Amino acid sequence: MIKVGLVGYGPAGAFFHAPLIAATPGLRLHAVVTRDAERGAAVARDHPGATVVPSAEELLGLGIDLVVVASPNRTHVPLARLALSAGVPVVVDKPLAATAREALDLARLAAERGLMLTVFQNRRWDGDFRTLLKLDLGEVHRFESRFERWRPVPKGGWRENGGPDDLGGVLYDLGSHLVDQALRYLGPVTEVYAETDIRRAGVGADDDAFVALTHANGARSHLWMSSVAARTGPRFRVLGSRAAYVKWGLDPQEERLRAGGRPGDPGFGAEPEERWGVLGADGDSRPVPTDPGAYQEFYAGVVACLRDGAPPPVDPAGVAEALAVLNAAHTSAAERRVVALAPPAV
Numbered sequence: 001m002i003k004v005g006l007v008g009y010g011p012a013g014a015f016f017h018a019p020l021i022a023a024t025p026g027l028r029l030h031a032v033v034t035r036d037a038e039r040g041a042a043v044a045r046d047h048p049g050a051t052v053v054p055s056a057e058e059l060l061g062l063g064i065d066l067v068v069v070a071s072p073n074r075t076h077v078p079l080a081r082l083a084l085s086a087g088v089p090v091v092v093d094k095p096l097a098a099t100a101r102e103a104l105d106l107a108r109l110a111a112e113r114g115l116m117l118t119v120f121q122n123r124r125w126d127g128d129f130r131t132l133l134k135l136d137l138g139e140v141h142r143f144e145s146r147f148e149r150w151r152p153v154p155k156g157g158w159r160e161n162g163g164p165d166d167l168g169g170v171l172y173d174l175g176s177h178l179v180d181q182a183l184r185y186l187g188p189v190t191e192v193y194a195e196t197d198i199r200r201a202g203v204g205a206d207d208d209a210f211v212a213l214t215h216a217n218g219a220r221s222h223l224w225m226s227s228v229a230a231r232t233g234p235r236f237r238v239l240g241s242r243a244a245y246v247k248w249g250l251d252p253q254e255e256r257l258r259a260g261g262r263p264g265d266p267g268f269g270a271e272p273e274e275r276w277g278v279l280g281a282d283g284d285s286r287p288v289p290t291d292p293g294a295y296q297e298f299y300a301g302v303v304a305c306l307r308d309g310a311p312p313p314v315d316p317a318g319v320a321e322a323l324a325v326l327n328a329a330h331t332s333a334a335e336r337r338v339v340a341l342a343p344p345a346v
Helices: 011-022 037-046 056-060 073-085 100-113 127-134 175-186 253-258 296-308 316-335
Strands: 002-007 027-033 051-053 066-069 090-093 117-120 140-148 189-197 208-215 220-226 236-240 244-247 277-281 284-288
Touching (some): 002 056, 011 066, 027 056, 056 073, 127 175, 140 175, 189 316
Parallel strands (some): 002 066
């Protein structure tokens, strides 16, 4: 068994990483880092075989085979560097780092040590995105994608009230997924335009954002992320030369994990028929069954990498490319201009 040490037992650790680790053959949740007494009690209740320790340094003294970093964003780089320097492979929750340069520095450290470094970009395994990748729309010229919520009353915490060093706000939080999917679907980006705003009183980080990307192949991505959308738009609206794909509603896996569901439960990743997307053109369209979502495949890929030498489930170099786009989006919003990115290497 691969002994896993999880750093952090907030929502990311408790609802995503710990359940998926526990459900993955070959992995065992050995220890969890938290200084919060209530979260420590939750670990004991949810995963009675796991030890609770107060620091990452103490965790590394327990003979851990894999460190999973699910702590606040500002700690991702130092904790990943600590684990890699100690000779332990690492999974880092998104965003991997604040900048593409920091991400590439971590990737170089991992390569020098011969260790796995990978990033929990779980939305690559959303059922609707997996479905979209299989559809033939002809030449895709516009990719519209949204993560929108209606939270008129702020929840508080570092994601909403932290400063720039905390890497809070919807552009980092939700944009990390949307940009990653856009790059996976349409390839490298050459131009970035963004708008970011703080709409709610008492919030210190962006809670409403829009990003427009021009891809090297000429396609465009329009990405919305918001906490103040009283009426949400379609999750996907993708327009091609032969057909379009329009999909409403979020992948159900997060909701089911938060409710205590687990991979392996009947219908865990399945989406009800009334939420399937529609493929075609006006006057000639049909519903398309959504492929089951499969977050569990991320950690299955981690096991394959560590045991069999397979590639990591998410390449940190690709994540660095997405961070370059997010960095350009921040610059674009601050300076109110289009930011050009270097063309992809041939």
